[in-house]
Amino acid sequence: MKKLLILLSAVAVISCGTEESSVDNAKNENLKANQSLITELTDEEYPDNNDIESRSPAWNKYSHDKVEVIRNSEKDFTLIFYPNNELSDTLFIEHVNLLAWMPTIPDYITDDYLKHIGIINAEWNRNQVKLVEGEFRMSTTNEEHAKTVRVDLARNCLNAYAWEVITYAEEGSMYHGWFDFPKAMYRELFDEVNKGKVTFAAYKDHLEIYTHPRKEKVDLEMFRTVKASFEVPFTNLNDQGYPMTGARKSKYKNIVSPQKPVVINDFLNDDTKFSTFQWPGWYDTKDPRSSTLSMLAHPQKVLLNGTISNNKSKDETIEFDISFGRAGDTSYVSRVVIGGVKLSELKQMPIEDYNGAFKYPMGIGNHPFYEGLESVQSNLTQNSPYYALILDPEGKWVDSHFFGVDGPILHLDENDPNIIHFWLLSFERHAMVTHLTIELPKLKLAEEIQP
Secondary structure, three states: OOOOOOOOOOOOOOOOOOOOOHHHHHHHHOOOOOEEEEEOOOOOOOOOOOOHHHHHHOOOOOOOOEEEEEEEEOOEEEEEEEEEEOOOEEEEEEOOOHHHOOOOOOOOOOOOHHHHHHHHHHHHEEEEEEOOOOEEEEEEOOOOHHHHHHHHHHHHHHOOOOOEEEEEEEEEEEEHHHEEHHHHHHHHHHHHHOOOOOHHHHHHHHHHOOOOOOOOOOHHHOOOOEEEEEOOOEEEEEOOOOOOOOOHHHHHHHEEEEOOOOOOOHOOOOOOOOEEEEEEEEEEEEEEEEEEEHHEEEEEEEEEEEEEOOOOOOOOOEEEEHHHHHHHHOEEEEEEEEEEOOHHHHEEEEEEHHOOOOOOEHHHHHHOOOOEHHHHHOOOHHHHOEEEEEEEOOOEEEOOHHHOEEEEEEEEEEEOOEEEEEEEHHHHHOOOOEEEEEEEOOHHHHHHHOO
């Protein structure tokens, strides 16, 4: 039932090109400027789909062929997904502020190099937003509306324009479509959000096709002022496995090497490879991504810093500055710096529930990988204190995509709120590649860790 509709896009280092049929060219010619075709992939076209095992029985019944994006006012947008068969209904996502989805950088970042790596990382990181009943609407002409309980709208982690729509029934995912956000409108909104910071034209090659950001030294003082610093005890749990729940369970099949890993240490070498995320947004084990995860083999030191953010609200935050020695050469030290974290954001939970913990991508001021509609529209990047960077021995920025890390998961121990579980997600969140427990200083947090 699904019909592949190829979009107008060619992407980059972590994506694949496409060819358009004459039928698709004709359909594109009939589109309005604020419309795009939708791509749908069959299981034969997308055999490495990690959702196959958790889908609704209604999967493959519904189809949509076109999306329209309407700007009603400055911060009020409507997206309409049109049906493509007799069982499907029209999907409306109304009164949303799509400006909140646009890649940008915090207002207080004035350093040109941080703007450079910040805007590129913002585009090439996933932000998937969940809409529940009352936050979307469907026509009631056909069958689809009665089964749809949730809709997700995602700006995926590929090039500019690459978005996804996913619908869910009670039993699991029911429909998945990929589309290019209308390009002229996307560029216009990007420039609007980033006025006075960066322009789309200046970063076109980085945003449309992944051109490597330049590598320079990072000045962490641009993010925050350190008010207290502690070298704290930690326990290295990389000789253990990790909970095979949520995406870690569904994405296990997309680990190319090592085969059948048991513990985290199995990943901490330069032979580790993961399925690549290809255009328009699907996993491909036939073109695996290498990593340099040997850099994480030997955790050496954990600095926990109490900081005040340079953002407008001067948030009181903490920063993790963790040194790792390389496998075979522990004198080569990489640092993973995760900062702008509010202790109040860290939940106390068992490790089995870690998918619901603080989970953010690498970068500057990024949204979490997954969030709700209220969150994306209220927790704007412009004032975000968050940053997550990998630095080499000279303090220069390292591209996390090629290092093999996507971002941290942080939470408090279920039995002891003075212990933080520090996890690192692998490239594309296929696995966990670090697990440390970090002891908070034996002092009153409000007085000593938070300035």
